Amino acid sequence: MKHYPGHAAVDGISLSIPKGGFFSLLGPSGCGKTTTLRLIAGFEEPTAGEVRLHGVLVNGRRPYERNVSTVFQNYALFPHLTVQGNVEFGLRERGIADRAGRVRAVLDLVELAGKESRHPAQLSGGERQRVALARSLVLEPEVLLLDEPLAALDQQLRKQMRAELKNLQRRVGITFLFVTHDQEEAMSMSDSIAVMHQGRIEQVGTPEEVYLRPATRFVAGFLGAINWMDGFGLRPEATRISRTMPVNGVVARPATVVRTVFLGNCVHVAARLETGEEAVAEVVRENGTYAAGDTVHIYWDRSDELRFP
Amino acid sequence: MRGWFLLPARLWLWLLFLAPLAIVGGYSLLTRGTYGGVELPWTFENYQRTLDPLYGAILLRSVVIAAIATALCLLLAFPLALFIARANERKNLYLNLVILPFWTSFLVRTYAWLFLLRDTGLVNTVLLRLGITSAPLPLLYNDGAVVLGLVYGFLPFMVLPLYATIERMDPALLEAAADLGARPWRTFFRVVVPLARPGIWAGVVLVFIPCLGAYLTPDLLGGGKSVMIGNLVQNQFTTARDWPFGAAISLGLMLIATGALGIVYWRGPKEIL
Secondary structure (H helix, E strand, O other): OEEEOOEEEEOOOOOOOOOOOEEEEEOOOOOOHHHHHHHHHOOOOOOOOOOEEOOEEOOOOOHHHOOEEEEOOOOOOOOOOOHHHHHHHHHHHOOOOOHHHHHHHHHHHOOOOOOOOOOHHHOOHHHHHHHHHHHHHOOOOOEEEEEOOOOOOOHHHHHHHHHHHHHHHHHHOOEEEEEEOOHHHHHHHOOEEEEEEOOEEEEEEOHHHHHHOOOOHHHHHHOOOOEEEOOEEEOHHHOEEEOOOOOOOOEEEEEEEEEEEEOOOOEEEEEEEOOOOEEEEEEOHHHOOOOOOOEEEEEEOHHHOEOOO | OHHHHHHHHHHHHHHHHHHHHHHHHHHHOOEEOEOEOEEOOOOOHHHHHHOOHHHHHHHHHHHHHHHHHHHHHHHHHHHHHHHHHOOHHHHHHHHHHHHHHHHOOHHHHHHHHHHHHOOOOHHHHHHHHOOOOOOOOOOOOOHHHHHHHHHHHHHHHHHHHHHHHHHHOOHHHHHHHHHOOOOHHHHHHHHHHHHOHHHHHHHHHHHHHHHHOOOHHHHHHOOOOOOOHHHHHHHHHOOOOOHHHHHHHHHHHHHHHHHHHHHHHHHOOHHHO
């Protein structure tokens, strides 16, 4: 638990992160995910509660006494040191011999060999991020903490780095704790995801579990789009549309098309039910085209309804 | 158009900097007048006299005193600048306190030190009354008093540039250093000091050069016993009535100061250029 004057940033979190996996903390900004990360790194001390690494209590230990390492959002590379100097920094501080060998190995791993003598200002955004990764990984930490490390990159590079990061994690086998507000990022990379909201953990599970069986309304709404019907939620891809009355075995409601949004691989058709609720159906183009004002039927499988207490 | 906007700056530079410098340059090549002032003929004799070992010794003393004062300023200013940079909402208050002494004349403030340090001054009175000392301590009219006065007078010139560079530093860099295993002292020397280098150089130049030429502080707190090169110049223009020689020493000092600056610019970090 971490209290700041006036509010609790993180409250009643109980989270065990399995060793050797890719674990994400996912939530909107201000949900306490970064505070959780900082509690583990040792930049903050919990007001109450315990932080354990491999079962060992680390409360009260300073960041330099914990065998975890952080990749910062803006990378926080030392501008006065070269790539070599940055990566060597921690090895030197921890008194590790064979620095040259380890630096070479880790720079090979992140494909930065040959850039040893560059300064951070002479590197691209993607290269800087890989220096930050190398600087932490070279210490072989028990846990690598990543604080929205892709946020500073452009869209194209971000998608590429997702695969690279995941790949890297598999190769080194270090536990990655990845903080993000991007649900697509979390789902595409993680073995498990903890969804956070207002300083609490809403659900922990595999990407499939949190997406297909969200535990709370918040999780359902935060991970992917959802249509809120009377008492339950429905994913757009589970929401179907037809001009004719659908066959038996499904729930069907008459509706009127309000608008359509072309998304390239599919079309989102928004229709208003007679009850006044609006539902969006994801339609592939072969299944017909719709226009505003069309009278249609919205239908779905009862098993696709997402219900919450 | 741009030329017109630069005109005030040009005039300022010509009238208030280059013209007086040219006059001093001219004086240094003339002969001493009987009752002060200068007269013909032109001569290089004044410059030859500055090479006298006696003046070399005074110059060396001045350099040593200025260097000690600069080093002490740096030692005192660094923690202060760090403290202010981390003070969040009180930053401006502390910065104003650092600049506050400038609101009073330097002369008045130096006299205040006289009242504090002399045999019957506040410090000695308190020490005697408390029975800590049995006789007044010689706090005044020595090199120590001069260094104290210089450090006091020029400390803000060290604090401000240091503060400016430290304040710009990304706090995440300090966290990153700790995260990588550096204890606070190591972080200070491996991250804070290297990144504050432009501020350190700027502060050293801003403190060392005026200290080297100081005359008021050594005059009042050194009591004429701790002569610095500034006092020598002052003396030539007043009691000694040897303006040409005073001018020659001034220009010699300027040459040394410019040379020191040149080394800093040549060898120092590129950021301060």
